Structure formats: structure tokens, C-alpha cells
Amino acid sequence: MAKSRGKKQHRLAAEPAPDLLKRIAAALPPRKARIVTRQELARLIDTTPDQITRLIAEDMPGVIETGGGRGKTTKIDLAQALPWLLGRKDERDARDRYYTARAEEVETKNRVRRGELIEAADVDRAWAAIVLAVRERILGLPVLLLQRGLIEPTAEAHVEGLVRDALLEFEARKDRADAA
Numbered sequence: 203m204a205k206s207r208g209k210k211q212h213r214l215a216a217e218p219a220p221d222l223l224k225r226i227a228a229a230l231p232p233r234k235a236r237i238v239t240r241q242e243l244a245r246l247i248d249t250t251p252d253q254i255t256r257l258i259a260e261d262m263p264g265v266i267e268t269g270g271g272r273g274k275t276t277k278i279d280l281a282q283a284l285p286w287l288l289g290r291k292d293e294r295d296a297r298d299r300y301y302t303a304r305a306e307e308v309e310t311k312n313r314v315r316r317g318e319l320i321e322a323a324d325v326d327r328a329w330a331a332i333v334l335a336v337r338e339r340i341l342g343l344p345v346l347l348l349q350r351g352l353i354e355p356t357a358e359a360h361v362e363g364l365v366r367d368a369l370l371e372f373e374a375r376k377d378r379a380d381a382a
Contacts, residue, residue: 236280264282
């Protein structure tokens, strides 16, 4: 089991937190270059020196001097490096939004394929056919009631009026719902 030799353990962060970068940028003296080492920058933005090395390999600006080996320090100008780091965060956020949108699009297509989602126009057509069939059936009730002897011939017109009033009320409710 390896023992720690008193070195501070850093947690690996893919990118520094944007609020941390903004606080550091705000703390810099205006128009004055602040030079830090790779280890100091790693501590400032809460990442590891290896992550800083990877960022330098990705052409992070502000690298004044590259150490290139043991005992040789890499020097970085914070005034140039911090805006670039902030810009990377913005680019990453945009990339994350893009990939999230693409994932949602693929998931929607998969749900359509599995039959969990259908087009709204298909639902409207099916619903319209059902409503028309129900309307026709309801309008035929007065005649059906008369044929089966459930109402007197004199009551047919009254039942027909009640049915039409009910259908008109349903239509008015639908119109109000469509307007809302």
C-alpha cells in the first residue's frame, strides 16, 4: 500500500468552475500581468497540474515559459490565460446544449418507433372521426327512443331539442378551450 508523502491530493476536474475563474479574474490587479506556475494555476482553478499541462497542449494563451522537465517551472500569465479558460467554458456549455438537444431528438424518434408517441395530426384525425360518430349516434337517439316505444310521438321534438342543446353546449366548450 503506497503512502502519501505529504503531498496535497488534488481532485481531477475536467474544467475549472466558471464562478471560480471569474473570482480569480476579478481579484487580479488591473493592467498588471500576474505570472504563476503550473502548480499555482492548478490550485487557483481547483484542478491538477496534469490538467493544466493538457490545457497548455491545447494552446492555452499566456504560457510564457514551458518547463519541459523536472525542476523547470512553467510560467503562465493569468491575464491572458483566464479569459481563454472562461471562453472554453462557454464553448463547452454550447456543445453540451447541442448534444443534449441531439439526445432528446434521438429519444423522441425512438419513442415514435416504439409506438409511445404519435403525430398530433394523426390524433386529431382519429379524434374527429370518433366525435363525428358519437354526434351522429346522439342525434339519432330521439328516433331510436320513439321506435322502441320509450317516448311518445309528441315528446320526440322535445328530446331532439335537448340533444341539440347538449351538442351545442359541448361545441361551445370546445371553442372556448381552443381559444385558450
